[in-house]
Amino acid sequence: MGKFDVDKLRRDFPIFENYSLMQNKRFVYLDSAATTFKPRQVIQAADYYYEYCCANSHRGDYDLAHMVDVKYLEARKTVAKFLNAKDPAEISFTSGASMSLNTIAYGLSDILNEGDEIVLSEAEHASNVLPWFSVAEMKKVNIKYVPLTKEGRVTPSNLEKVITSRTKIVSLAQVTNVLGYVEPIKELISVAHKHNCLFVVDGAQSVPHMKVDVQDLDCDFLAFSGHKMLGPTGIGVMYGKLELLKKMKPLLSGGGMNSRFDTCGNVAYELPPAKFEAGTQNISGAFGLARACQYLEEVGLDNIVEHERELRIRLLDGIKSNDKIIIYNKDADSGIVTFNIKGVFAQDEASLLNSKGIAVRSGQHCAKILMDFLHTDATVRASLYLYNNKEDIDQFIDALNNGGDFLDAYFN
Template sequence: MNREDFPMLKNDIIYFDNGATSLKPKTVIDKMVDYYENYSANAHRGDYDISYKVDMEYEKTRDLVAKFINAQDKEEIVFTSGTTESLNMIATGFFANIIEPNDEILITTSEHASNVLPWFRLENEYGCHVKYIPLDSNYHVTLDNVKKAVTPQTKIISLAHITNVIGDIRPIKEICKFAHEHDIFVVVDGAQSLPHIKVDVQDLDCDFTAFSAHKMYGPTGLGVLYGKKELLDNLEPINLGGGMNESFDSPMEIILKDVPTRLEAGTPNIASVIAFSESINYLNKIGMDKINERELHLRNYLVEKLVKIPHIDIINLEADSGIVTFNVNDIFAQDVAYYLNKYNICVRAGNHCAKILKNNTNVNNTIRVSLAFYNTESEIDMLIELLKDKDKIMKEMI
């Protein structure tokens, strides 16, 4: 649905790599071009009209994002370069200051690298310990398993809302409730959930959430760090510089601005922030429920056909998102991706940055199809036709 809104879809491709990045509607692209062509000035310099307009547009996006995720206050929205930077800021700017030796951080083996490595760094530098919540037989996280993994030392639970390989939706609301009863912070990696399901941070009651604009049909190089106001106030800026300070005279006399400005040092990614407003407008216009419904329909359509192909193993039969991960027996995932590329089908092969998940699945590399609402049944039919014939794959993959 809504294919006509996406200029990229006019090219002769079938795009099944939406988990990596999504395509952009024309309104987003136009908004960015409009900034560059008509009011290309810096932010925080409101002495002339076009710069004033930049500030207005920039803050308008912040407002839209706050409403989109139902944050209590727009000051809880910090613009970053992406989910990765947001998660690093949370780990290094906030938790590094309060973590103590032997504190425990709970993650899972199916997390993306950006929700693993910042915590590994805390372990290496502060003597705390990264522990794993066991996954169930479908590689999902259950509240029961969270409860089993929590100890008196647990300080942080950091989980993807939806994982990028398994595609399961974690019970974040229930986990937050349990965690907060035990004085544990909850960090949510929302990179794969914000584009596909309704996320209400007050309803979830998570302490921090990180996500990326480019996976939400928005521009690259932009992400969001959401944090509860009282926590963000204590998040130490990693970058110091222009725009974020009130005054300074000497190393002893530095006064910083309030959040979120304090956490956005230097010239921000103005064009992307401004254009991101159109992504939010676009998602609101279609409605997240409708997007989710359409993507689940496509997933079921794909899985029903894939299971009938005997030489295909689906890794995540059970999942509530548009992510389908599989292998063709005896053929290396990347060779399948090369083969599909010959037919202009874009899929991803590899470990998808979840490098410790192999400890659970015993599979190193997989092919991942990640769907978006603009994909179609006929695109899936084409994929299935190409995967049905193993000899053809073997013949054409090289």
């Protein structure tokens, strides 16, 4: 399977040893779209900060502090290389995709005038909706949604239909978090640029799973979280084209982001990325995230795509003759499978799977507006990643096909 040895790779992840059983069953983790496990290499890289170079950055008066600055810049360069960004200064560290998107939305509010439009889709995660709602309220601009195809996809021709001369910003996920479609983001970006709109990519579900080249895509901004790509929690990235970042106002103000200020309120900001990194940063997190990027490169993002695809096919094949299962995204190209069991509330099904040792997520998956499109209150989502193996899939198939009644979880 794939071009790497998944069982050897699993040994890099301490959690598989430390949490091998759930409900006394072999533990199967199918919730990587929510967060991912961390390999030992990432944990060690994050700990390295605390154990070997624990000083504040940008305070290079002594050797230890200088060493932190060098390592922190190295981490930024590693992430820049991972995304093929032109300049490491285009990488700002944030606390995660939510903070990145909030920073972008607030920062871009200056270019909006009353009556302008921001275009989103109904398949967006709350993090790529709510910051724009705030900005829309603040600047009296309108939010519009790209109509989804009947499968729930965003297409360039539908984007073309919704953009008007008042549209200034388009913000879309590259991979949607509920349905898991890989959107044709490069084509969508080119449509937006043709109409002089800025394009923000929510990469929370794409960057961990596939090669994302910001220069090739020509996106103006990209946001993602470290913890969904084997990295630590509390660290993420805001990528932006340098000329745009230079003009953009920061959301957070404080230490380390200004070069000077006076009592009259005049402030001279630092250049990006420092401008967007007020306060002492999550330096350990940045070290861990950089190591996660390297780890993914070592395994090979194309291999990861192929691995997830093979597991997905195995899963769909295993449940295809089960007519009690409704799958909402049969044709999705990612490792996300969204489904319901007929007549069973999503949370009850997730609970039953828990009793079989299997971790999945039930709910509206932070994309509450999509539920109007799917005509269901909630769904169950299983999401795959590089450390899932055939045994995981077979155990999951068995639980779905021979799972028994959903109240069994309560009475076994």
